[in-house]
Amino acid sequence: MEPELQALMRYFPYESLRREQRKVMLAAYRAMAEGRDALIEAASGVGKTIAVLTAAMPFVEDGHRVVYLTRTHAEIDKVVEEVARMAELGHPVRAVMVRGKSGLCLNPLASGLPPGLLDEFCSLAKSVGMCSLSAAGTRLAPFNFTSRELVEACREARACPYEVLMSHLAEGDVVVMTYNYLVDGELRERVLRPAMSADKAPIVVMDEAHNVQELLHSADSVKVSLADVRRAVEVLRAELPRARLTRALASLARSLARAASLLSSGRTSVPLSVSAPLESLEAARSALAEAARARLPEGPAAVRPLLHLRSILRLLERSVREGHAVVLSREGGELRMEAFNPNPLRLRGAVRRRRALVAMSATLSSVEFYSEILGARDPIVKRVPSPYVRNAAFLIYTGLDTSFKSRGDELYESVVELISDVDAHLPSGHSMVVFVPSAEFLSELLVRGLVYRVGRAVLVNPPPGELGENVVLVSVLGGRLSEGVDLRVSLCLIVGVPYARPDYKVMAVMREYSSVFPGRARRYAYVLPAVRRAIQASGRLLRGPRDRGVVVFADxxxxxxxxxxxxxxxxxxxxxxxxxxxxxxxxxxxxxSPRWPP
Ligand code: SF4
Structure with a gap:
């Protein structure tokens, strides 16, 4: 065993170290020791998180902090649990998570409010004395607490979990947060920068780093409910009938409605031009705050539209201030407003002061691209195969072409037949998942009777908690079943290549990439994201040593x-x-044997 590895093993909290984990650990350790960066492409199920945390421990003991970025809150909890395991071995390491108020707020008045409105709600509730919880007066130290443990402890201590976390941010050896704190300029300044400003340069870990490309163009976003916006304008109209402000908000509501109707005619994203000057956006926001303050005693439903419009105005203000375009798009059945920045290099300076950056994912191809967008310094590139690769057959079925020009009755009919045939040949008791390129594609299959033409029960886009035995799951590539979940299926059928439709956002990104990456724009902006979605989806099958099955790329x-x-x-x-x-x-x-029940 290498001497570095021998030294690291005292931090490793499991009995056995897999060969692949060893490779990840050594690559990460080398980068940290030499003050370089590492780009590690390692398949799902390797155990990357604990390998990298173990590699970082000697540096943590030397006073370096680890700033660990993940995609989801569930992944934050997993990192905290791994740190807690190392602490149980007797190492004095403390993880503290950073997350928004959603899932943490204990104010009963906030229940039922959408997560995006909790910031607005919290400042409103505090300003009128309708929340007495805070971090003051509690000795609770939230180290190595998962979200659930933290909420329970805070409930007992009558403290606000969010504020308890924020007040201990500077004391964590490992600070774990989602990518939001990197891509959103305001959160970056308020939370990530203080977390990065310890005496010794921090180690930055980007887990599932392939997400960076999809997230980096979105500087901020809010869900938009047109009904809420109209309701908020009505409330203001009743209070300030002739004010210019009310007219400006009414005109904003009309622009939103116009953009939404363009989206319903088939486009996936449209730019929203906002002509209002910054001062009137700010004035409108404070008028809404006044109105909300007066209504809060009536309950959260009375203030929801006002808070909603305030969150939209906040995004618009930031877009004006920071020079982002504003885009409205449709996601599932919802409208989403986004402060959009197509520059792929905009995050390069965000974590400039660092000891090392370790970016890892199952799909980090092409590493040159990630190296450029992250500004990697003399990176160590490591590729680690899946330890379970021989437990699966990976097939490309070339009897199908789902390109946009081929789409029509004949194609959709043949895809339904393909799914039905594969279902009929998969041994009984086993489940399969079918991924298709888009929600529209899925609708075409459903109207052709997919659900009735397959022998097994078909579950369309089920929540990950509601999977089952001997079923066919159907979902969209890039959707909630295609990443980060264990579906317990024996067959994964990926139908088509999920290229994005060339809408406003895609074209803006392509233009920008053409000037930043001449000759490589199409590959980086268009091809790689599609391949990445397909590879991520294929990773749902091989998650552990017991998994076996077939992955079919059908196109x-x-x-x-x-x-x-x-x-x-x-x-x-x-x-x-x-x-x-x-x-x-x-x-x-x-x-x-089938993988269900687990
Ligand atoms: S202080 Fe905490 S508990 Fe109170 S409203 Fe804000 S987030 Fe919720």
Whole structure:
């Protein structure tokens, strides 16, 4: 065993260290020791989190802080649990999480409010004395607490969990937060920068770092409810009938409604031009605060539209101030307003002062791209294959082409038949998941009777907690089932390549990438995000040593895209041209026993 590894093993809280974990640990350790960065492409199930945390421990003991960025709150809890395991071995390491008020706020008046309105609600409630909770007067130290443990402890101590976390931010050895705190300029200044400003330069870990590309263009976003906006304008109209302010807000409500109707005619995103000067946006926001203050005693429903419009105005103000475009898009059934910045290099300076940056993901191809957008310094590049790769068959089915020009009755009909055939050949008791390129594509399959033409029960976009035995799950590539969840399926059928429709945002990004990455814009802005979504979805199958099954990339274009697959995966993919060949492979694979119940 290498001497560094031997020294690190005293921090490692598990009995056995896998070969792949060892590679991740050593690459991360080397970067931290040499003051360089590391880009680590390692498959799902390797155990990257604990490997990197273990590598960082000697530096933590030397006074460096780890700032750990994740995609979701659930992942934050996992990091905290791993740190707690190391602490149980007797190492004095303290993790503190940073998260927004959603899931933490204990004020009963806030229940039922959407997460995006909690900041607005909190400052309103405090300004009128309707929340007495804070961090003052409590000795509660939230180190190595998961969210649930923190909320329970705060409930007992009659303290605000959010404020307790914020008041201990500077004391954590490992500070864990989501990417929001990196991409949102305001949160970055308020939270990430103080977390990064310890005496010794921090180590920054970006987990599931492939998310950075999708997130970096969105500087801030809010969900938009047109009904709420109209209601808020009515409230103001009743109070300030002739004020210029009310007219300005009414005109904003009309622009939103116009943009929303453009979206319902098939576009996925449209720019929103806001001509109001900054001062009138600010004045409108304070008028709304006044109105909300007067109504809060009537309950949260009375203030919700006002808070909602305030959150929209806050985004608009920031866009004017920071020079971002404002875009309205449709996501599922909802409208989303976004402060949009197509510059791919805008985050390069965000974590400039660091000892090392470790970016890791199952899909970090192309590493040159990530290296450029993160401003990686002399990076160590490490590729680590899945330890379970031999437990699966990876097939590209070339008998299908789902490109936009091929879409029509015939194609959708043949996709329904394909799903039905694969279902019929998968041994009974096993479940499968089908991913399709978009919500529109999914609707086309549903109107052709997909649910009735498949032998197993079909669950369309079920919440991850409601999966089951012997079922067919159907979801969209890039949707909630395609990343970070264990679906316990034995077959993963990926239909089509999820290229984005060339809408306003895609075209703006392409233009910007053309000037920043001449000759590589299409690949970076358009091709790689699509391949990444497909690879992430394929990772739902092999999550642990017991998993076995078949992954099918059903579209002949994947043959050309193989060069963008992680190398370990590309080396194991086999092309099948005929439907019978595919179905035979599905029927004869040695699946073992079904993965459900867990
Ligand atoms: S202080 Fe804490 S508990 Fe009170 S409203 Fe704000 S977030 Fe909620």
């Amino acid at each position: 002949r274009r994947y043959l050309r895209l193989l060069r963008y697959f992680p190398r370990w995966l590309a080396a194991h993919v086999r092309a099948v041209r005929r439907r019978e060949e595919l179905l035979k492979a599905v029927a004869l694979f040695p699946y073992g």
